[in-house]
Amino acid sequence: MEENVVSVGTHDEREAVARLFDRYNFLALPVVDGDGRLVGIITVDDALEVLSEEVEEDFAKMGAITPNSERPYLRQSVGEIFRMRIPWLLLLMLSATFTGLIITSFEAALAASVVLTSFIPMLMGTGGNSGSQASVTVIRGLSLGEIPYRRILSVLWKELRVSLLCGVALAVVNFGKILLIDGLLMQNPAITPLVALVVSVTLLLTVVAAKLIGCSLPILAGRLGLDPAVMASPFITTLVDAVSLVVYFTLATAMLGL
Amino acid sequence: MEENVVSVGTHDEREAVARLFDRYNFLALPVVDGDGRLVGIITVDDALEVLSEEVEEDFAKMGAITPNSERPYLRQSVGEIFRMRIPWLLLLMLSATFTGLIITSFEAALAASVVLTSFIPMLMGTGGNSGSQASVTVIRGLSLGEIPYRRILSVLWKELRVSLLCGVALAVVNFGKILLIDGLLMQNPAITPLVALVVSVTLLLTVVAAKLIGCSLPILAGRLGLDPAVMASPFITTLVDAVSLVVYFTLATAMLGL
Numbered sequence: 001m002e003e004n005v006v007s008v009g010t011h012d013e014r015e016a017v018a019r020l021f022d023r024y025n026f027l028a029l030p031v032v033d034g035d036g037r038l039v040g041i042i043t044v045d046d047a048l049e050v051l052s053e054e055v056e057e058d059f060a061k062m063g064a065i066t067p068n069s070e071r072p073y074l075r076q077s078v079g080e081i082f083r084m085r086i087p088w089l090l091l092l093m094l095s096a097t098f099t100g101l102i103i104t105s106f107e108a109a110l111a112a113s114v115v116l117t118s119f120i121p122m123l124m125g126t127g128g129n130s131g132s133q134a135s136v137t138v139i140r141g142l143s144l145g146e147i148p149y150r151r152i153l154s155v156l157w158k159e160l161r162v163s164l165l166c167g168v169a170l171a172v173v174n175f176g177k178i179l180l181i182d183g184l185l186m187q188n189p190a191i192t193p194l195v196a197l198v199v200s201v202t203l204l205l206t207v208v209a210a211k212l213i214g215c216s217l218p219i220l221a222g223r224l225g226l227d228p229a230v231m232a233s234p235f236i237t238t239l240v241d242a243v244s245l246v247v248y249f250t251l252a253t254a255m256l257g258l
Numbered sequence: 259m260e261e262n263v264v265s266v267g268t269h270d271e272r273e274a275v276a277r278l279f280d281r282y283n284f285l286a287l288p289v290v291d292g293d294g295r296l297v298g299i300i301t302v303d304d305a306l307e308v309l310s311e312e313v314e315e316d317f318a319k320m321g322a323i324t325p326n327s328e329r330p331y332l333r334q335s336v337g338e339i340f341r342m343r344i345p346w347l348l349l350l351m352l353s354a355t356f357t358g359l360i361i362t363s364f365e366a367a368l369a370a371s372v373v374l375t376s377f378i379p380m381l382m383g384t385g386g387n388s389g390s391q392a393s394v395t396v397i398r399g400l401s402l403g404e405i406p407y408r409r410i411l412s413v414l415w416k417e418l419r420v421s422l423l424c425g426v427a428l429a430v431v432n433f434g435k436i437l438l439i440d441g442l443l444m445q446n447p448a449i450t451p452l453v454a455l456v457v458s459v460t461l462l463l464t465v466v467a468a469k470l471i472g473c474s475l476p477i478l479a480g481r482l483g484l485d486p487a488v489m490a491s492p493f494i495t496t497l498v499d500a501v502s503l504v505v506y507f508t509l510a511t512a513m514l515g516l
Contacts, residue, residue, distance in 0.1 A: 027285065045285065062317075079423075082424060104376045121357035124382065125351070125495065129346065130347060140314065161336045207347075237386070
């Protein structure tokens, strides 16, 4: 595809061609073969259809569903929907074995300080959300052609700075919230400033790890010739969960002397 | 908008008009005022632009980001990206206070059986993924006009059956996996068939709850005049986490006699 001679080649990728219509408001484009001979035309409604299909595929992958845009939801059978969803659920469920093993290996620390468990959902939830924000942004950026693969270092540098800002803001609010709500209001004697500090530092490091993993995995997937969207939130979440738990228990055993 | 007289009205919603182009392959449509007088035309490239913007908004909301499609990612400043992301992270982090309180209130059970903690990430992860699958499907269905709001009962009935199939399949695999890998292979004496049963039944109920919550919240949001996409995975995950933990500890205290 040569952008100056406004035509598309017979071997051009259909998504790239469709984006041309989106960007330059063409209504139709000539299609030429390798020797520059006109072999047909492609119109804007073809482009609209290609973009719609592509978008539905991205949405499906982000929702951990095997894409199937053939029929509308209400006409799909229960068995068909089951088959589109169960492989991902099984895969992600089994991959959670690792987080389970991490927790088991820190069982002594947990038994000594059960209050640590109560912050696990918050840490993993915030890590998951932070990672999703970065991955959705990057997946869309790649898909729209706004982020070239060679700019991976710019993306990492930007996400690092954003994640430090987000991480510090969340850690500060979280530190205050634990002391005031969980400690004072709920009168939980197990809540000490040191526990609040362990949780807040873990939170900061989790947010940074989540955003760096979230932005780099889709780019790496794309580089390897895979669709960046398969690296959407569920996979990133599993990885971030594992990192977050290791940081949490390592800090807890070191700082709380468990 | 009257579908027989092929024209659109000045007050028609722009998304609905854009969908007309997608569905019927028009290249242009006349725009008429309340009295049927021609006031202008709208072309397919306007439609393409509206659909692109709408899709980007949906992606952003699903990724828990305030939509801002003005500038490409690499041109946005760090402060700007921070401001788009931090409100959602703060809100979702603080909402995890509830899951923390649930765990704290079952502290005695957890202290008696620390092994229960090791399954929390798997339960919450699978619940989150199950809920996302349902919510992404329904949000796209609503957005594409494939699911009318009045069909909420059909959606619930379909998701109930899908969730039972998924839940039973996952619970069976999980039961075997806990006994074989966590019990036999890792030689953890705390793993008993009864523990595996508690975890697996919780998993089944979590998947059912996640899919029903995941499909109904976007429809309810839409009914209330909100954008269904704001009810995407992060909010649903927080709610599903809470349901899952209550079921888990209630079953554990009852069946394990903690």
